[in-house]
Amino acid sequence: MMRYMMSLLAALMLWALPAIAQNSGPLRIEITEGVIEPMPYAVPDFVGESAAATEMGRNLARVIASDLSGTGLFREIPAQAHISRITSFESPVQYADWRAVKAQALITGAVSLDGSGRLVVKFRIYDVFAGQELGNGLQFVGTQDGWRRIAHKVADQVYTRITGEGGYFDSRVVYVAESGPKDQRAKRLAIMDYDGANLQYLTDSSSLVLAPRFSPTGDRVLYTSYETGFPRIYVLDVASVGRRVLPTMDGTMSFAPRFAPDGRTVVYSISQGGNTDLYRMDIGTGASTRLTNAPSIETAPSYSPDGRQIVFESDRSGTPQLYIMPAEGGEARRISFGQGRYGTPVWSPRGDLIAFTKQSKGRFHIGVMRVDGSEERLLTASFLDEGPTWAPNGRVIMFTRETQGAQGQARLYSVDISGRNLRQVPTNGGASDPAWSPLQN
Amino acid sequence: MPAGPRLTGRAARGAAGVNTGQIISGAGHLALIGWALIGGVFQSAPPPFEVVQATAISEEEFAAIMDRQSAPDAVADVDTPEPPAPGEAAPSLSSEADTPPEAAQPDASATPPPDPAPDVSQITPPAPAEVEDAPPVMEVPQEDVAVMVPEVSPRPQPRPAPRVAPEAVARPEPDVRVDDVASPEVTPDEGAESAEEPSEATAPEEAATEIVTEAEEPAQAAPTASVRPRTRPARPAATAEAPPEEAPQPETPATDQSAVNDALAAALGQAQQTSQTPSGPPLTGGEKDALRVSVQRCWNVGSLSSEALRTTVVVGVQMAETGKPEIGSIRMLSASGGGDAAAKQAFEAARRAIIRCGNDGFDLPVEKYDHWRDIEMTFNPEKMRIK
Numbered sequence: 001m002m003r004y005m006m007s008l009l010a011a012l013m014l015w016a017l018p019a020i021a022q023n024s025g026p027l028r029i030e031i032t033e034g035v036i037e038p039m040p041y042a043v044p045d046f047v048g049e050s051a052a053a054t055e056m057g058r059n060l061a062r063v064i065a066s067d068l069s070g071t072g073l074f075r076e077i078p079a080q081a082h083i084s085r086i087t088s089f090e091s092p093v094q095y096a097d098w099r100a101v102k103a104q105a106l107i108t109g110a111v112s113l114d115g116s117g118r119l120v121v122k123f124r125i126y127d128v129f130a131g132q133e134l135g136n137g138l139q140f141v142g143t144q145d146g147w148r149r150i151a152h153k154v155a156d157q158v159y160t161r162i163t164g165e166g167g168y169f170d171s172r173v174v175y176v177a178e179s180g181p182k183d184q185r186a187k188r189l190a191i192m193d194y195d196g197a198n199l200q201y202l203t204d205s206s207s208l209v210l211a212p213r214f215s216p217t218g219d220r221v222l223y224t225s226y227e228t229g230f231p232r233i234y235v236l237d238v239a240s241v242g243r244r245v246l247p248t249m250d251g252t253m254s255f256a257p258r259f260a261p262d263g264r265t266v267v268y269s270i271s272q273g274g275n276t277d278l279y280r281m282d283i284g285t286g287a288s289t290r291l292t293n294a295p296s297i298e299t300a301p302s303y304s305p306d307g308r309q310i311v312f313e314s315d316r317s318g319t320p321q322l323y324i325m326p327a328e329g330g331e332a333r334r335i336s337f338g339q340g341r342y343g344t345p346v347w348s349p350r351g352d353l354i355a356f357t358k359q360s361k362g363r364f365h366i367g368v369m370r371v372d373g374s375e376e377r378l379l380t381a382s383f384l385d386e387g388p389t390w391a392p393n394g395r396v397i398m399f400t401r402e403t404q405g406a407q408g409q410a411r412l413y414s415v416d417i418s419g420r421n422l423r424q425v426p427t428n429g430g431a432s433d434p435a436w437s438p439l440q441n
Numbered sequence: 442m443p444a445g446p447r448l449t450g451r452a453a454r455g456a457a458g459v460n461t462g463q464i465i466s467g468a469g470h471l472a473l474i475g476w477a478l479i480g481g482v483f484q485s486a487p488p489p490f491e492v493v494q495a496t497a498i499s500e501e502e503f504a505a506i507m508d509r510q511s512a513p514d515a516v517a518d519v520d521t522p523e524p525p526a527p528g529e530a531a532p533s534l535s536s537e538a539d540t541p542p543e544a545a546q547p548d549a550s551a552t553p554p555p556d557p558a559p560d561v562s563q564i565t566p567p568a569p570a571e572v573e574d575a576p577p578v579m580e581v582p583q584e585d586v587a588v589m590v591p592e593v594s595p596r597p598q599p600r601p602a603p604r605v606a607p608e609a610v611a612r613p614e615p616d617v618r619v620d621d622v623a624s625p626e627v628t629p630d631e632g633a634e635s636a637e638e639p640s641e642a643t644a645p646e647e648a649a650t651e652i653v654t655e656a657e658e659p660a661q662a663a664p665t666a667s668v669r670p671r672t673r674p675a676r677p678a679a680t681a682e683a684p685p686e687e688a689p690q691p692e693t694p695a696t697d698q699s700a701v702n703d704a705l706a707a708a709l710g711q712a713q714q715t716s717q718t719p720s721g722p723p724l725t726g727g728e729k730d731a732l733r734v735s736v737q738r739c740w741n742v743g744s745l746s747s748e749a750l751r752t753t754v755v756v757g758v759q760m761a762e763t764g765k766p767e768i769g770s771i772r773m774l775s776a777s778g779g780g781d782a783a784a785k786q787a788f789e790a791a792r793r794a795i796i797r798c799g800n801d802g803f804d805l806p807v808e809k810y811d812h813w814r815d816i817e818m819t820f821n822p823e824k825m826r827i828k
Contacts, residue, residue, distance in 0.1 A: 026757065026814075026816055027724065027729070027812055027813045027815065027817070028816075028817045028818075029729055029732060029736075029816065029817075029818055029819070030818075030821060031733060031736050031737045031740055031791075031794075031819065031820045032737075032821045032822075032823065032824050033740075033824055033825065034741060034794070034820075034822070035738065035741050035742070036741070037741055037743050038743060039741060039743065073744040099800075104797075127793070129792075129793050129796040129800075130768070130789070130796065134789075163744050163745060163786065164745065164746040164748065164749045164782050164785070164786035165746035165748070352747075395747075
């Protein structure tokens with residue numbers, strides 16, 4: 001009897017052991033829903049070591065704040081709300097003061113001029129609630145004239161350390177500047193910082209220009225010009241503004257050029273005898289290769305980041321749709337199957353998405369889809385949206401939006417790939433057909 | 442013993458009284474039938490009939506009634522209205538256009554010389570208005586900027602109460618006899634071997650240094666957070682701290698040090714065992730949900746990269762009994778779905794969520810502290826990805 005009781009007790013203990021073990025472990029919960037809102041941050045004026053440097057420190061902080069807040073991912077805590085004052089770059093941070101104003105990130109910096117008059121900018125980023133520095137401090141040195149680029153580089157670092165992906169602030173945009181009435185509109189190439197500063201014109205208004213595209217290194221621009229009466233492709237050196245026409249077959253129209261990731265090859269369209277096909281050209285030798293041979297219109301090609309594939313627009317199915325083919329040509333597969341017309345596809349620098357223009361039910365949209373055509377999302381809708389171009393980090397898209405009517409004007413807009421944070425890009429007058437450069441060195 | 446069925450008492454009584462009951466029943470039925478036949482129960486109801494009231498009228502009245510019922514005679518002679526006499530002849534319409542009135546012509550000689558053309562060289566054309574069709578940018582409310590206003594309204598100041606009550610209050614019965622020397626109460630212990638004389642406890646008289654009325658107390662705002670009750674003694678610190686400087690040991694009578702150490706070790710061991718083994722009921726589903734909701738309120742994934750939004754991190758955190766997370770204990774236990782950089786960003790967002798929303802302490806039942814001392818939170822952003 002006693003042995004029976006002992007066996008029963010042992011069995012009961014074995015049965016209860018897992019429950020006891022479970023109770024003694026940590027409490028486990030799963031968080032599956034959060035919030036999507038801008039992260040509050042503070043960027044006090046950078047500390048200057050002289051009067052001139054103090055003024056520069058204020059300007060630097062303002063450009064950094066403009067960059068970060070412009071993404072829609074961050075929200076600046078205004079200086080009036082600050083409790084602590086950063087008077088020394090080396091002083092310890094009073095985290096409690098910044099927590100009190102709900103700042104989650106803090107950027108501090110110092111500005112000085114070295115012996116040769118060059119600008120020296122140091123900065124640190126702090127995770128306020130964790131009470132620790134995010135990475136190590138960094139220092140940039142540059143000319144005083146290039147202070148905006150230094151500010152953009154600081155902002156890029158902040159963006160990267162907090163979001164985990166590359167920034168896009170130290171970049172430029174080339175576009176077609178427009179002026180005059182709609183029926184007599186003058187167009188010329190212009191280049192500016194991504195935020196509209198440092199505007200320069202690359203061509204005059206004597207001839208129509210279209211579709212500028214940056215080289216992978218950002219030092220050259222391909223564009224189409226009607227200078228000879230026919231559309232021809234030109235390549236322009238940004239630094240010297242020198243240009244030359246690419247050799248194409250006589251009696252043909254060449255347009256829609258775009259660089260391959262290697263920077264030596266250009267893919268473009270040639271229209272001959274009412275048919276338009278895709279060609280590839282080696283810029284160095286001028287040798288061209290035909291990539292498509294179909295009675296339909298093939299145009300608007302764009303390379304994948306690895307240079308192995310090309311996405312383009314074709315109406316071979318009856319309406320303009322998007323197709324992908326190998327970079328050497330060959331069989332193309334259709335990736336767009338939604339209702340409406342698709343055009344101007346551009347492969348994301350990350351390689352995961354393709355941006356496009358879609359016309360459906362009398363409205364134009366900028367959208368993105370996966371490379372296989374899945375997960376199509378329309379980001380914008382208006383009377384006329386077209387011509388998307390990717391930011392260097394593949395997170396933001398810039399495009400042209402034209403308003404309706406005789407007085408309608410084209411402007412540049414940017415939007416996050418989530419569809420949020422639609423903003424107009426400041427330009428001097430009308431602007432269309434933007435192309436975003438890679439990050440500058 | 443006679444053969445045959447045995448009758449129960451009730452059946453036997455029924456068998457004995459059957460004749461009497463039948464007689465009474467038969468008489469009753471006969472009486473009922475007789476009353477029904479003689480009393481007219483089966484007679485049919487009388488047929489309905491109409492009552493008509495007749496009134497005698499005179500011959501004149503009859504003639505008058507008959508006159509009203511006869512059709513009226515047609516009236517032949519009715520005055521026909523005469524047509525109106527023709528009026529005056531209609532005026533003839535002329536189709537001639539009116540002569541325009543003569544406008545007074547200004548005297549050319551009196552015309553003033555034209556104004557000189559304005560000088561427009563100094564006027565700059567207005568800048569063309571830029572029409573934006575961008576949606577208005579929603580202003581983010583600044584509620585989380587430094588709060589400068591008090592969270593509660595100031596309480597009204599009560600009127601000062603008199604320092605001394607108008608009437609003497611009966612003194613409460615002293616529970617301790619006032620004496621210059623404090624001595625504990627001595628009660629006889631039945632088990633004690635040496636009998637000690639019982640005596641009352643005494644204590645020196647206590648008094649406040651000043652009289653402070655309620656009105657004179659500094660006004661304080663109502664607390665914004667309730668103080669968490671502490672039902673358990675603080676457990677020994679887990680981290681090893683530097684031993685405090687050895688205090689001078691007072692001379693104490695010689696005791697068995699090993700016995701004391703054993704007792705302390707036993708007590709500490711019991712305390713450790715008590716603190717590490719969860720006791721009491723576990724957290725309810727509602728309590729877990731409340732914690733989950735509290736954390737996800739601060740889990741901001743808006744600034745995470747696409748790759749970080751594909752990364753699930755498991756974060757471990759130790760909690761203080763106040764419900765606040767021990768910031769130094771927050772650590773990433775595991776990550777899946779992304780690279781190291783993405784896991785780092787995802788972990789930092791999770792850590793910010795725990796710290797921010799745990800700043801005032803999570804609402805957790807303190808009596809179940811053993812169950813939530815260590816928490817593992819899995820942050821899964823699958824639902825938060827860009828669709």
